[in-house]
Amino acid sequence: MDTQFLKAFVEIADCGSFTQAAERLHLSQPAISKRVTALEEQIGHALFDRVGRRISLTDAGRMLLPYARQVLQQIEDGKRALSHLHEExxxxxxxxxxxxxxxxxxxxxxxxxxxxxxxxxxxxxxxxxxxxxxxxxxxxxxxxxxxxxxxxxxxxxxxxxxPDPLAVVVGRHHPLAGRRKLSLRELAEHPAVLPDQATYTHRIVTAELQRLGATPRVRLATNYLETLKMLAAIGLGWSVLPASMLDDSLCVLKIPELSVQRExxxxxxxxxxxxxxxxxxxxxxxxxxxxxxxx
The missing domain is CATH 3.40.190.10 (Periplasmic binding protein-like II)
Incomplete structure (x- = not known):
């Protein structure tokens, strides 16, 4: 059984799409379809139900999937172990x-x-x-x-x-910019632009805010910190960003009770x-x- 056939099968199962799987494997869609067809011919069972553009695993596909993952992983582990035999x-x-x-x-x-x-x-x-x-x-x-x-x-x-210390920041023209003393309650009265809820950074920030009894009013959320930096710099809200990203477009707010860091x-x-x-x-x-x- 060709491992390239198994790779195509596993990738399609993970993506739920022949097109996306082909892109990830740097193949054309006809090429990845041929690999799956060849694998189905070898084992004598259809692996996917194809209804229009939607696909799902057949019973045979669900049964084969964990074995296919195990075979591919064992081969990869073998390659990694053998890499130690080479001087270079x-x-x-x-x-x-x-x-x-x-x-x-x-x-x-x-x-x-x-x-x-x-x-x-x-x-x-x-x-x-x-x-x-x-x-x-x-x-x-x-x-x-x-x-x-x-x-x-x-x-x-x-x-x-x-260690990656985080800072509470606003744009230079934000109403809170330049304040020497600022409470967490005052900060929470203003809208925030924060990392997306699914991110570890969001969990770190909101857990610390909630521990101190504050719930941020989130105006916008995104996965990309560079985008959050831009949104804060133009005044759409306060944000929490790595100190390594700070520049003249932002003003750091000093909130004594709030200290946030990620790793x-x-x-x-x-x-x-x-x-x-x-x-x-x-x-x-x-x-x-x-x-x-x-x-």
Whole structure:
């Protein structure tokens, strides 16, 4: 049974779409359809019910799916284990990271990594931290460099690399800008623009606000911190952003009772083999933190 057929089957099952699966695997739709058809011919059962544009797994498809995932993961684990036999570190390393970390933390790390390990084929996926963690758990990614989960996830190991203090900010022309003393109650009277509810950052911020008895009045929410920075800068509301993003377009509000921080770092699956390429990156990240003064 060809593993490429299994990969196509699993990706379609996860996406619920031949078109999306083809895009993720960098295939044409006819090509991915042929792989599924060939797999169905090999096992003698239809794997998907196709009704118009909607697809769903047949009983045979639901039965095969966990076995297909296990086969693909065992093959990937074997490749990672064998990577330690080579003196030169190489191969493919799949990592997922957020846009914020990709812009503000990773460039010097990846520059050093590609210089030290030119034979590694870096496969970088930009996505929400929560999605990256799920992809690591599912075996689709070897490592995540993410905002760490607020609660430990089963089978997911994590290592903090960068503490990331957050600041309450407004635009320069916001009514609260320049206030020397500000209470949390006064802040809550104004609309906020905050990270989306599904994000770890949103959970960290709202949990701290609720602990202090404040409920933010959220005007807009988005996953992208760069967008939140723009929205705050033009005066649509106050926000909570990493201190590393602050510039002259924003004014930091000092609220004595409010202190918020998140942690950025690594996640990997505790029961799956770690390749030599991944271990090299895991070792490099803390070194980078030391050189940058633990920012």
């Amino acid at each position: 570190i190489g191969g493919r390393l799949s990592i997922g990271t957020s846009h914020h970390i990709g812009l503000h933390r990773l460039p010097p790390v990846l520059r050093r990594y590609t210089q030290d390990y030119p034979s590694v084929d870096l496969d970088i996926h930009f996505m929400d931290s929560e999605v990256a963690c799920e992809a690591v758990l599912a075996g689709k990614l070897e490592l995540g460099i993410v905002t760490l989960p607020t609660q430990p996830l089963p089978q997911l190991q994590q290592q903090m690399v960068w 950025l770092g690594l996640v990997w699956h505790e029961k799956r083999a770690i390749s030599a390429a991944a271990q090299a990156l895991i070792a490099l990240l803390p070194e980078h933190r030391e050189r940058t003064g633990r920012r």
